[in-house]
Structure formats: C-alpha cells, structure tokens
Amino acid sequence: MSDPLIDIRNEYKIYIMGNEQVYANDNINLKIDRGEFVSIVGKSGSGKSTLMNIIGALDKPTSGKYFLNGRDTSTMSDDELADIRNKTIGFIFQQYNLLPKLTLLENVELPLLYAGIKVKERRIKALESLSKVGLKEKYNQYPNQLSGGQQQRVSIARALAGSPSLLLADEPTGALDSKTSGDVLNFLKKLHSEGNTIVMITHDNAIALEAKRVVRIHDGKIIFDGDTESYATEFQISH
Amino acid sequence: MLQSFKLAIKAILSNKIRSALTMLGIIIGVAAVIILVSIVSGYMGQMVEQFEEMGVNKITIFCRNMNTRHIDDDDMYKFWDEHPTWIDSLSPTVTLSSAIAKSGSDNLDSTTITGVSEDYLDIMKYKVEEGRNLVYADVAGRSSVCVIGSYVANTFYGSAEKAYEDTIKINGKPFTIVGVIETQDEDNFEEGGTDDFIWIPYTVATKMNRNGFINNFVMNSTDTLYTEEITEALEEKLSNVFKNDRLYNVMANSSIIKQLNQSIGTLTAMLAGIAGISLLVAGIGVMNIMLVSVTERTREIGIRKALGARQGVIMQQFVIEAAVTSTIGGVFGIAIGAFATKSIGAVMDIKANPTVWAVLLSFGVSVAIGLIFGYLPAKNAARLNPIDALRVD
Numbered sequence: 264m265s266d267p268l269i270d271i272r273n274e275y276k277i278y279i280m281g282n283e284q285v286y287a288n289d290n291i292n293l294k295i296d297r298g299e300f301v302s303i304v305g306k307s308g309s310g311k312s313t314l315m316n317i318i319g320a321l322d323k324p325t326s327g328k329y330f331l332n333g334r335d336t337s338t339m340s341d342d343e344l345a346d347i348r349n350k351t352i353g354f355i356f357q358q359y360n361l362l363p364k365l366t367l368l369e370n371v372e373l374p375l376l377y378a379g380i381k382v383k384e385r386r387i388k389a390l391e392s393l394s395k396v397g398l399k400e401k402y403n404q405y406p407n408q409l410s411g412g413q414q415q416r417v418s419i420a421r422a423l424a425g426s427p428s429l430l431l432a433d434e435p436t437g438a439l440d441s442k443t444s445g446d447v448l449n450f451l452k453k454l455h456s457e458g459n460t461i462v463m464i465t466h467d468n469a470i471a472l473e474a475k476r477v478v479r480i481h482d483g484k485i486i487f488d489g490d491t492e493s494y495a496t497e498f499q500i501s502h
Numbered sequence: 503m504l505q506s507f508k509l510a511i512k513a514i515l516s517n518k519i520r521s522a523l524t525m526l527g528i529i530i531g532v533a534a535v536i537i538l539v540s541i542v543s544g545y546m547g548q549m550v551e552q553f554e555e556m557g558v559n560k561i562t563i564f565c566r567n568m569n570t571r572h573i574d575d576d577d578m579y580k581f582w583d584e585h586p587t588w589i590d591s592l593s594p595t596v597t598l599s600s601a602i603a604k605s606g607s608d609n610l611d612s613t614t615i616t617g618v619s620e621d622y623l624d625i626m627k628y629k630v631e632e633g634r635n636l637v638y639a640d641v642a643g644r645s646s647v648c649v650i651g652s653y654v655a656n657t658f659y660g661s662a663e664k665a666y667e668d669t670i671k672i673n674g675k676p677f678t679i680v681g682v683i684e685t686q687d688e689d690n691f692e693e694g695g696t697d698d699f700i701w702i703p704y705t706v707a708t709k710m711n712r713n714g715f716i717n718n719f720v721m722n723s724t725d726t727l728y729t730e731e732i733t734e735a736l737e738e739k740l741s742n743v744f745k746n747d748r749l750y751n752v753m754a755n756s757s758i759i760k761q762l763n764q765s766i767g768t769l770t771a772m773l774a775g776i777a778g779i780s781l782l783v784a785g786i787g788v789m790n791i792m793l794v795s796v797t798e799r800t801r802e803i804g805i806r807k808a809l810g811a812r813q814g815v816i817m818q819q820f821v822i823e824a825a826v827t828s829t830i831g832g833v834f835g836i837a838i839g840a841f842a843t844k845s846i847g848a849v850m851d852i853k854a855n856p857t858v859w860a861v862l863l864s865f866g867v868s869v870a871i872g873l874i875f876g877y878l879p880a881k882n883a884a885r886l887n888p889i890d891a892l893r894v895d
Binding site for chain 2: 319322341345348354360364
C-alpha cells in the first residue's frame with residue numbers, strides 16, 4: 264500500500280472562453296497519502312474549485328492523469344465516475360447540500376442506496392453514522408428543522424456513511440459562524456486522528472492552518488506545498 | 503425501484519396543484535376515450551339488436567318483373583324444394599298499392615294491405631291474438647279471408663273479439679276477418695304504424711293487382727350459416743332469369759348486421775383516435791411539467807449524482823414520476839369515464855357500458871404517455887453535469 268491515495272500528474276483543465284483559453288489548472292502535480300489532512304487554499308478564481316472537482320471525480324482533466332486509489336479516472340465514463348465517487352469519496356459541501364424533502368436518516372442513507380446496500384444494513388450504517396455526529400435522536404427530522412451547524416454535521420454523517428477512503432470538504436465552514444466553524448473543524452480533526460484522509464478546500468488561510476499540510480493554488484498553479492508551520496512562516500500568518 | 507416509486511409519490515404530493523392540473527389533462531383524455539367509445543358502441547349495439555329482433559335468419563328478395571322475364575311463386579317454392587335444408591319458411595309478399603279498404607263506411611286510407619302466405623306470421627315472428635292465421639287452404643283456394651293488425655281491429659271494430667268474423671271490403675270485395683294479430687309496437691300504435699295492416703292470401707292479391715306479378719319474397723333460413731350460400735344461389739337463379747342485376751336484389755339481415763358491425767368497428771376506432779388526440783395533448787402537458795420539474799430540481803439531481811447516482815437511477819426516478827402521474831390520472835379518468843358513460847347512457851336511454859377494451863386501452867395509453875413523454879425530461883436530468891447542477895441555487 265505504498266501508492267498514494269491521490270496521484271495527480273501533469274493535470275491541465277482548460278476552458279475556452281470566447282477566443283481565449285483559460286488555464287484553470289495549469290500543470291498540477293499532487294500526491295496525497297492515506298491518513299493525511301490537507302488544505303487546498305487559494306483565492307476565488309485561483310483554480311482550487313476546479314482542482315476540487317478533479318479530486319472529487321466530478322470532472323475529468325483536459326489532459327494529464329488522475330489516479331484515485333490507483334485507478335485512472337481521466338478515461339472513465341459518467342457512470343464509472345459516479346461509482347468511484349460513491350465508493351471512495353465522502354463529500355462535505357459548503358451549503359451542506361442535504362435534500363430538504365428527505366429525513367436526516369434518508370439523507371444519510373443516500374450514498375448507501377446508490378451503492379446498492381440492502382435496506383436493513385443501510386439503516387444500521389446510517390444510524391451509526393448519525394450517532395458519530397451526535398444527531399442520532401433526530402434521525403426522523405427534516406434538515407430545515409436543524410441549525411446550520413447541525414445540518415453540516417448531518418452532511419458529515421452522510422459523507423462518513425459509506426466509509427470512504429477520502430473525505431473531501433469544500434469550504435465546510437463557509438456558511439457557519441465562528442463558534443460552529445470551530446466545532447466542525449474540531450470534528451474534522453477528530454476524524455483525521457481516527458485515521459481518515461481529509462482534503463479541505465478553503466479560501467481562508469486561518470482555516471487552512473487547521474490541517475497538517477497546506478497546498479496553495481494561484482492562477483491554476485501550485486505555488487506552495489508543505490507542512491502547516493512552514494506555510495505560516497512563508498506567508499507570515501499568525502498561527 | 504420501490505424507492506423511486508416512493509420518491510415519485512412524494513414529488514407528486516409536494517406540488518399538489520401542479521400535479522392535479524397535469525393529471526387533469528390525462529383524466530379528460532382517458533374519460534373522453536371511454537365515453538365516446540362506450541356510447542357509440544352501446545348505441546350501435548342497439549341498432550344491431552333491432553335488426554336481430556327483426557330476425558337474423560330473414561332474407562328478402564326484391565325483383566322487377568316484366569312480361570318477358572319474371573319469376574313467380576312456383577319458381578321460389580321450387581328453389582325451396584331444391585334446398586330443403588337451407589330454408590325454414592317462405593312467403594311471397596304482394597303489396598296492394600291502389601286498393602281501397604272499407605270497414606262499413608270508414609275508409610282505411612293508411613292501412614297496408616299485403617298478400618302473403620301462411621308462413622308469413624312465423625317469418626315476422628308475430629302471434630295471433632284472436633282467431634287463426636292464414637292457412638294453406640286459404641292460399642290454394644284463393645279464399646276471401648284476411649288477418650288484420652290490432653290497430654285496425656281496435657280502431658274500426660272496437661276490439662279483436664268484435665273484429666273477428668266481421669268483414670272488410672277491399673276494392674268492393676268483402677273479406678272475412680279470420681284472425682287478429684297481437685299488438686307489436688305500443689309506441690307506434692297509430693295510423694300507418696306497425697299494427698295498421700291487413701294480410702290476405704297472396705294468390706288473391708296477385709289477382710287483384712293488374713299485372714299479377716309477385717315482386718317480393720321473404721324467407722327464413724334454418725341457420726345464419728347458410729346465409730351466404732342461399733344468397734349466392736338466389737342471385738344465380740335470379741341472374742339467369744333477369745340477365746340484369748339491377749332488376750333484382752337479395753338482402754340478408756345477417757349480412758346487414760355483419761356490415762353494421764364492421765361500421766361500428768371503424769367508427770369506434772375513429773372516435774377513439776379523435777379522443778386519443780386529447781391524450782396526446784395531455785402527454786405533452788406531462789412532458790412540460792416534467793421539464794419544469796427537472797429544472798427546479800437541478801440542484802437535487804446534482805447532489806444525487808455527486809453522491810454516486812448513476813444516470814440510469816436518475817432517469818428511472820423521473821420516468822417513474824411521470825408514469826405515476828399519468829397512471830393516477832388514468833385511473834381517475836377511467837372512473838370518471840365509466841361513471842359519465844353510465845349517466846349519459848341513462849339520459850340517452852342507451853345501454854352504454856364502458857367496454858373492457860376501451861378501459862384497458864386508455865389505461866395502457868396513459869401509462870405509455872408517462873413513459874414516453876417522461877423519457878426526454880428524464881434523459882435531460884440524467885445527463886446533467888453534477889458540477890453545473892451543484893452550482894445552481
């Protein structure tokens with residue numbers, strides 16, 4: 264198991280805007296091992312969201328390779344990508360992205376449903392997952408009955424339900440106040456300490472520093488990749 | 503699959519007014535098919551029944567006799583002798599056109615006077631109320647006797663009993679009333695109606711008509727199976743005599759019923775087609791709503807896809823939603839259609855029952871509409887790019 268979990272090689276993502284080619288990702292090379300907690304940080308328009316989409320197998324690179332868990336996603340079909348997302352990645356979105364008409368339990372069950380897991384087992388796993396985020400008793404409630412922080416915890420529960428190799432968090436605290444943000448970040452740290460691999464996308468340096476390793480993107484290129492301490496030093500951010 | 507049905511019902515319930523309006527299109531379409539088809543086939547079925555009451559075995563022969571080419575009663579009775587198994591009964595019918603009938607001093611202007619044989623009563627499926635029917639001896643002996651309809655008896659004599667053995671003068675010649683026929687049609691009991699008739703032996707009638715020809719015959723086959731053979735044989739015989747097919751005509755009730763049934767089929771299919779157009783319009787309505795539904799739920803689709811839903815799963819969800827919508831509409835349409843058919847049938851006095859095939863067809867069509875018109879929107883949904891879909895607010 265010496266393979267990295269994420270192995271991106273010479274990855275380009277190019278959009279055509281009128282007559283112009285826009286290099287959203289410009290020769291990205293990135294390896295992330297199992298058990299890491301990595302922040303990908305950059306300003307808006309830096310290409311970090313594009314990179315997140317590539318890492319999350321939501322999109323394919325224009326050129327270059329992306330090996331996720333040793334499998335090349337750059338040549339996969341739409342359905343194959345859906346399968347690999349389902350089995351390997353747990354998404355945590357900024358807007359939580361819970362389905363408002365489903366109960367919390369049903370929301371958490373969704374990835375298990377698409378994995379083809381039987382009803383009973385689905386229920387057990389989803390409840391287990393909900394209890395990890397401390398919302399087991401509320402399983403029959405609907406997302407709009409919860410606070411933002413609680414909803415984000417449900418979305419974390421949903422991400423955990425299928426025991427994915429990678430937790431991919433896109434601005435997980437973007438919609439939360441600072442206290443709840445702190446709770447969510449602490450929870451992510453706890454998950455990391457339990458052995459989960461976490462990649463967190465953010466525009467906020469202070470939040471990026473909560474990870475163990477920081478990757479900074481600027482104009483589609485990686486301009487920094489190192490541990491948190493050297494990032495703080497180099498960019499003169501108070502830790 | 504079960505999950506998809508649950509989701510479909512949830513989606514339909516979450517937008518009740520919109521779903522109801524979409525279903526309304528289907529309901530109207532399905533109900534229209536059932537009502538039109540059932541009413542028409544009920545109405546036409548009654549026409550067939552009426553013909554059947556007149557006798558499915560009945561075959562009528564019309565000819566235009568001339569001095570050089572003609573047929574007479576002997577020819578027809580000979581035909582019967584040649585085909586004894588085909589024919590059950592036979593009667594010439596000779597209409598006395600310019601005869602004047604008088605009961606005492608009353609003129610019977612509207613009364614139909616027909617010369618017939620003793621078989622005529624059976625062929626017409628009439629029954630004697632008073633006295634007796636004409637017998638062979640009357641025909642052979644050219645007796646001046648007659649059998650009258652109950653309208654004649656009641657109007658001019660007061661009752662059947664009073665008319666019995668009284669006399670009627672036809673062209674000045676007295677005829678003894680030997681029998682009165684039961685009332686055939688209460689609704690048509692009037693001058694010139696079904697029961698306003700006099701029967702006399704055809705042998706007497708031909709003598710009273712100036713040219714002495716028998717232009718019409720009516721017969722009953724033993725079984726409708728023989729209809730075609732009898733018709734063909736008669737046409738051959740008549741063709742040999744007349745050499746011109748405009749001078750004769752053979753009409754079998756069973757063939758008419760057969761033709762009528764064919765017309766019913768065509769008409770019903772046509773009406774079902776017209777009503778089907780409203781189903782088509784309803785289908786477009788379903789598609790429209792599904793397209794809106796997909797657009798509204800772009801974000802939901804994005805989330806589902808991000809979480810690993812394959813295209814087929816998304817597609818199934820929307821196709822089932824469309825199919826469930828139109829199926830529910832179809833079921834309501836059937837119920838309303840069946841109820842309306844019964845009510846309209848009762849008002850129009852038609853035995854109209856929702857036909858099984860109309861119900862099955864319209865149900866099938868409404869499910870199919872959901873599947874067909876749900877397909878395109880579902881495909882759009884399935885093909886959504888999860889990134890774009892997630893970006894939508």
